[in-house]
Amino acid sequence: MAEIIPQEKSGGRQKKKNVKIDMTPMVDLNFLLLMFFMFTSSFSKPNVMDLGLPGKDPVHEPKNVIGDKNQITFIIGENNRVFYHQSNAKDLTEAGLKETDYNGVNVSKIISDAYEKAPKKEIFTIIVKPTDESNYKNFVDMMDNISISKKERYGISDIKPWEKKVYENVIK
Numbered sequence: 001m002a003e004i005i006p007q008e009k010s011g012g013r014q015k016k017k018n019v020k021i022d023m024t025p026m027v028d029l030n031f032l033l034l035m036f037f038m039f040t041s042s043f044s045k046p047n048v049m050d051l052g053l054p055g056k057d058p059v060h061e062p063k064n065v066i067g068d069k070n071q072i073t074f075i076i077g078e079n080n081r082v083f084y085h086q087s088n089a090k091d092l093t094e095a096g097l098k099e100t101d102y103n104g105v106n107v108s109k110i111i112s113d114a115y116e117k118a119p120k121k122e123i124f125t126i127i128v129k130p131t132d133e134s135n136y137k138n139f140v141d142m143m144d145n146i147s148i149s150k151k152e153r154y155g156i157s158d159i160k161p162w163e164k165k166v167y168e169n170v171i172k
Contacts, residue, residue, distance in 0.1 A: 071125045072114040074107075075159060075167055076142060078133030083170065084110060089162040094170050102138065107145035115151065126154040129163065 068088050075083045075097070083097050100106045111126060118124045126146055130139050146154050159167065 066123055066125050067119075070118045070120050070123050071127055072111060073127040073129060073163075074142060075163060076128065076130040076134040076138050077167065077171060078131065080138060081171070082107075082138065082142065083167065085163075086114060089160070092162065092166050094166060097166050097170050099170075102141040102145065104145050104148050107142070108149045111146070111149040111151060124151065124153060126151055128154065128156050129159040130156075131159055131164070131167065 068086055068091070072084055072086050075085075077083060080102065081099060082102060083099050085092055085097050087093075087096050100110060115121060115124050126149075128139070128142055128146070
């Protein structure tokens with residue numbers, strides 16, 4: 001472990017003795033402790049959200065068009081704001097783009113009301129469109145609210161230019 005190397009005496013004073021420390025046992029001990037903690041610790045599993053994505057089928061393109069009343073579109077904006085509408089490019093106005101918050105009761109009620117008014121309930125779809133200014137937390141909150149509403153048909157898309165124009169007029 002430690003070894004003292006004696007030196008010859010020279011004159012009347014005694015010189016300091018050099019101490020040489022062997023660090024090999026300390027390194028061995030550190031590796032043993034490291035291995036012990038690596039093998040006995042448990043790693044946390046990552047939390048993931050299950051997204052039901054369709055399979056890729058390049059041969060068959062989708063033939064059905066959903067329609068305005070069979071869908072509801074949520075636009076996730078900046079500063080924790082969320083807007084929704086059930087319009088197309090011609091009909092969407094600033095008054096038609098309504099705002100709500102991420103409260104699960106509000107979003108579930110909006111989805112339920114739109115579902116009840118849908119002509120074809122079997123193809124009712126929820127579309128989520130995050131803007132460039134939105135944050136990830138708001139997207140996760142919206143996906144949680146969709147999960148709470150127990151609707152299985154939903155999609156994630158980019159915001160269209162006509163929606164972006166109306167959205168920018170509303171947030172000004």
